[in-house]
Amino acid sequence: MRRKKLRILESFNFFLERQFIRGAHVQLFFVALLIGLLSVIGGALVLPSGEPTDSLGEAIWWAFLRLSDPGYLGDDEGTWRRLISTLITVAGYVVFLGSLVAIITTWLNRKIRILEQGLTPVTATNHIVILGWTNRTIHIAAELFQSTGRLKKFLQRHGVRKLKLIILSDDVTPDRLQELKDHPLIGERANEVILRSGDPIDREHLRRVDSLNASAIIIPSQTYTQSELITPDVETIKTLLSLNAEANGNFNHDLPYVVAEIQDENKLKAAYRAYSGPLEVISSDNIISRLIAQNVRHYGLSEVYNELLSNNFNNNLYARDFPEIIGKEMGFIKSHYDAAIVLGVVRKTNQKFEPFLNPPDDFEVKGEDRLILLARKMEDTEFEIEAPETFQESDVSIEYKGSLPIEEDSGIKQLLILGWNHQIPALIKELGSYEDEAYHVTIVSLRPPEERQKEIDLHGVQRGRLACEHLQVDYIRESELRGIHPEKFDNIILVSSGRLTDEEEADARTIVGYTLLEEILEGREKKPHILLELSDPSNEILIKNFKSEVLIGPLILSNLLASIAMRRELHSVHKELFTVGGAEIIFRTPQEYGLEAANILFSDLEKRAAEYHETALGIYEGFHYEKNKVHLKLNPDREEKLAIHSEVRLVVLTTVY
Structure with missing residues (x-):
């Protein structure tokens, strides 16, 4: 032994x-x-x-x-x-x-x-919680701080004086606080933000931010990974289940209002099933793909979207309810606004919100209707009992001339997509849903074509009028990019690579690809329309002088999450505006309205648009690029004279049946 x-x-x-x-x-x-x-x-x-x-x-x-x-x-x-x-x-x-x-x-x-x-639990009431630190979190906080008027109304509804913003982050370090301070729209107000460490899928960590007593909870989606089992959507749905369980474990505590982001539209129903309380879920892949698709159809719309969906610009969408307008007709209500444009109403029916945008002037407002307005600030959305001085009785009696058709592109539109990410299948699906349009899409990426096609097939793309071709090419090599012959395409879209987890590196390839395109297309008589889709907002300054349009997904999604958190009914408005059919923002030529080159008042342009059952929003002069020039004027002063000529496009809200 x-x-x-x-x-x-x-x-x-x-x-x-x-x-x-x-x-x-x-x-x-x-x-x-x-x-x-x-x-x-x-x-x-x-x-x-x-x-x-x-x-x-x-x-x-x-x-x-x-x-x-x-x-x-x-x-x-x-x-x-x-x-x-x-x-x-x-x-x-x-x-x-x-x-x-x-x-x-x-x-x-x-x-x-x-x-x-930030491991100490907080005690708060009617605060706003952001669950997770992503590339949207800082911008959501910035939108909340900048939405002064909208935030004031939100606080009044919940009976609090000051915004209490709590962020649950995977780790709390001085660097995170510094990132908040470095944002130009937050600055020193970063000290008002409470950071707590934890994982939103853990119930114990949800108690650290006092989630059940929050007035609104925002769940931005995590960065997309290549994992086939644990995707950002899985984590979001698990977080919703954890919130549900936390309420049930506290003697059926009332569930707070939640705004969540889901990337894959196929998981929307699962998200709504996971949470029993008031919930709005946005499908980020669908939103970005629809915005890109609309820009392909109507080149220049990205500037309109960037203004409508960001507080960095002049105009935003507002939802207001006024008891004094109940029973009034829309034409009468429009005449009482001098600094805002009435887009329509949102009506609550069976606990759901239904938008009525671009309604006729004889549309009657009912009890729970909320006005949807385009304005520069909240003060401009106040309803004036007395009509403005510019009001004339003829303003509410429009002689209708009928509806104008929507011009559709004839033939097959050639579309080139440089790069690949998880949003591309949703974009292909969106383009395939347009019954009266045909597309030939060429996708250039280093990812194997069979993998790309498999993901597209999983989205159930309609193949009737859409053909898809895959090329395995590195587009930041000039010789290979020239071999694609980009000059033969009608539209080119450059997207951030989904294979790179670092957003700056992903955008770097996109920006380099654009500069190579400019070199190749230099001197060409006919150039394709180019759209850049970026992931890192800080890169916007690098492309300020580019002759192309830009969509920055995180900024758009951050504004959507923040605005829907403060005004739930705005979600239905965004879905209506950015989907096929129904109310759509489009461009009209002055000739379609029978206008000749002249300087006309915006109020007169509104009347002319109303004759065709449309709502005038402004003018766009960006079809021929000029440096340091304002291309878009939304909601200009009613008495401002606008220079109308053949190169100008009228921005209008119409209804597509």
Whole structure:
């Protein structure tokens, strides 16, 4: 039988380790025992020397005083007493002072780190929570802070005076706070944001942000990964389930209002099923793909979208309810607005919101209808009891001339897509849904064609009037890009690569690809329309002077999430505006309205649009690029004279049946 070796020292060290990791109180206890032991040993050694330590108790006290205070060292007489006193005093420096300072410092550092990590639960009511730190989080916070008028109304509805914004992040570091401060629309207001560390799928972490007492919870989608099992949508649905379970575990606590982002439209029903409370879910892939598709159909619309969907620009969409307009007709209501454009109403029916945009002037507003307006600021959306001075009785009596057709492109439109990400299948599906239009789409990427086609097939793309061709080419190599012959296409879309997790690197390929395109297309008489889709908003400054249009997905989605969180009914408006059929924003030529080159008032342009059952929004002059020129004028002053000529396009809201 093998004999076991005694390991007394190792066992003792292991015992100390297990005890010391239990916390500062155990560490202090062991230090106290050690000090007591040294005091007893020192007292016992000095006891035979006589006065004044003629008893063991007095000797132990003498030793303890020298352990704790080196000032007693000069009071001793005799060689033996001085030797023991010196040894005890040195031990006091090492054990008494050194150990106490080390333990207390370590404990304070640990406590400060815990506080910095945001592990302490908050106690709040009617606050706004953002679950997750993504490339949208900072911009959502910025939109909330910048939506002054809309935010004020939101706070009034919930009976609070000041915005309480809490962000649950995977990690809380000084860098995260600095990122908030560095955002130009947040700045020093970053100190008003409360950061908490945790994972939104963990119920315990949801309690840290007091989620059940929030007035609104925003769940932005995480960055898309290549994992086939755990996708961002899976995490979002799990978060909704965790919120549901948290409410059920608190005696059926009322569930807060939630705005969540889902990337794959096929998971929308699962998201709504996962949460029992008030919920709005946006499909980000569908939204971005629809915006890109609309821009392919009507080149220039990206500038309109960027203004409508970002507080960085002049105009935004607002939803307002006024008791005094109930029973009034839309023509009468429009005449009472001088600085805002009435787009229609949202009507609540069976707990659902139904938009009625671009309604006729005889449309009657009912009890729970909310006006949808395009305005520069909230103050402009107030309903004036008295009509403005420019109001004329003829303003509400329009002679209708019938509806104008929507011009559709004849033939097959050639579309080139450079790059690949998870939004491309949704874009192909969107283009395939246009029954009266035909597309030949060429997709250029380094990703294997069979993988791309598989993802497209999973989205159920209609193939009737759409053909899809795949090329495995690196488009940032000029020779390979020239071989594609980009000049033969009608539209070119450059998208950020989905294979690169770093957004700056993904956008870098897109920007380099664009510069190569400019070089190749230089001097061509007919150039394709180019659209850039970027992932990192900070790269917008790099392409400021590019002769192309730009869509920055995170900025658009951040505004949508923030605005829907403050006004739930706006979700139905966005879905109506950015889907096929129903109300759509389009461009009209002046000739379609029978207008000749002239300077006309915007109020007169509104009347002319109303004659064709349309709502005038402004003018667009961006079809021929000029540096440092404002291309888009939405909601101009009613008395502003607009220069109308053949190169100008009228921005109107129409209805497509």
